[in-house]
Amino acid sequence: MKTDWFLIINPTSGNGKSHKIWKQISNELNTQNIQFSFAFTKYATHEIELVKNAIKNGFTKIISVGGDGTLHHIVNGIMSQKFVETNTIQLAVIPIGTGNDWVKTYNIPAKIEKSILILKKEKSVLQDIGKLETENNTVTYFNNVSGIGYDGYVVSKLKKLKRFGGIAYLLSGLVGLLLYKPVNFIIEINGKKLQEKCLMVIFGICKFSGGGMQFTKDINPSDGLFDITIVKNLTLLDMILNLPKLYNGNIVNHKKVTTYKTNSLKVTPISKTEKPFIQADGELIDSGSVTVSIKEKAIQFIVS
Numbered sequence: 001m002k003t004d005w006f007l008i009i010n011p012t013s014g015n016g017k018s019h020k021i022w023k024q025i026s027n028e029l030n031t032q033n034i035q036f037s038f039a040f041t042k043y044a045t046h047e048i049e050l051v052k053n054a055i056k057n058g059f060t061k062i063i064s065v066g067g068d069g070t071l072h073h074i075v076n077g078i079m080s081q082k083f084v085e086t087n088t089i090q091l092a093v094i095p096i097g098t099g100n101d102w103v104k105t106y107n108i109p110a111k112i113e114k115s116i117l118i119l120k121k122e123k124s125v126l127q128d129i130g131k132l133e134t135e136n137n138t139v140t141y142f143n144n145v146s147g148i149g150y151d152g153y154v155v156s157k158l159k160k161l162k163r164f165g166g167i168a169y170l171l172s173g174l175v176g177l178l179l180y181k182p183v184n185f186i187i188e189i190n191g192k193k194l195q196e197k198c199l200m201v202i203f204g205i206c207k208f209s210g211g212g213m214q215f216t217k218d219i220n221p222s223d224g225l226f227d228i229t230i231v232k233n234l235t236l237l238d239m240i241l242n243l244p245k246l247y248n249g250n251i252v253n254h255k256k257v258t259t260y261k262t263n264s265l266k267v268t269p270i271s272k273t274e275k276p277f278i279q280a281d282g283e284l285i286d287s288g289s290v291t292v293s294i295k296e297k298a299i300q301f302i303v304s
Contacts, residue, residue, distance in 0.1 A: 004035035005092070005119070006059040008050050008074055010066035011040050013097045021112070025065065025094060028116050036063070041070070051077030061090045063119065067097015072142065072281035078299060079129060079141040086295075087126060092119035092302035098211075099169065099282055102144040105206040105221065106303040118304045126297035127221045128205050133293075134278060134286040142280035143299070145209035145216065148267050148290055149200030150231070152277025153180045154210070155284050169211035177236040183276050188266040189228060201267050202229040203292050207249075209282070214249035217259045224296040228260040266291045 011019035019040075029036055037059070039050050051062060051074050062078070064071045071093055078089050094115045095103045106125075109115055130142045154176045158168060180199075187194040187201060202209075204216030204227040216227040234242075234256055245251040252259050268289040269276055275287040 002058045005061045006054040007038035007063045010070040013066035047073035048077040052081045063092045065094045075143045090300045101208040104208040124300040129295045129298040133291045135288040144206045144281045145204040146280040147202040149276045151200045152279040155279040184270040186268045199231045213246045217252040225261045230258045232256040264293045
């Protein structure tokens with residue numbers, strides 16, 4: 001196995017920010033005497049192919065240079081490769097993206113020099129990874145937060161607003177409340193079937209999503225359990241009046257919100273004609289029903 005790092009850089013992250021500051025990143029790695037190889041992504045989801053090839057060639061230390069989407073695709077490459085056990089892989093992040101939500105759970109700074117010092121120390125946690133299986137037989141893994149319903153709808157509309165940075169999530173979310181209608185779901189959780197008309201169902205491993213919002217409660221990324229949040233019919237007025245609670249985490253205490261802990265669940269829209277969107281780590285995955293399971297302590301993430 002190789003002892004140097006393999007960097008995967010998404011040149012479009014942060015509206016092209018990664019490409020512009022690559023020289024600064026490579027210079028800092030050299031200054032810190034960190035041995036590395038690298039590759040730039042050339043198309044959407046190229047990270048999956050790049051990380052599989054890197055692992056095949058003996059790399060077990062990977063660095064994601066980009067945002068949450070870049071990290072998401074790298075995680076999917078790690079989880080779907082067959083060359084080594086996933087928990088032998090070390091994965092670090094130099095965060096350069098729009099939302100950068102996953103790094104907030106671990107207080108990984110955006111400043112390049114500081115994030116590189118963190119990876120040099122190689123302090124790691126074995127974190128759980130979620131697995132989504134949809135009615136269309138697609139399989140996707142996620143490392144942060146996933147959901148079905150309104151949050152998937154927001155992600156589907158987000159591309160045009162991403163140039164506005166982190167506030168894009170909030171803008172898209174508020175506009176979406178005027179157009180999106182709650183869906184009747186059957187939610188199978190902890191041996192029970194719940195029938196709920198709700199805005200969205202969130203399944204979280206980590207704490208932040210949607211540009212710094214907090215829809216999960218009492219998270220522990222390595223406990224083998226999802227934090228489930230069922231958001232019922234929150235209106236636009238509800239959202240505006242409770243805006244601070246979206247960011248400080250107190251929204252989970254709202255009377256229209258319920259939370260659970262579980263290691264698996266299934267969410268199915270009651271109407272066969274309704275196909276609510278499914279998102280994972282801010283990436284649009286599929287639509288319709290979804291079965292969710294957890295892979296305990298699946299990847300070694302480098303943290304501060």
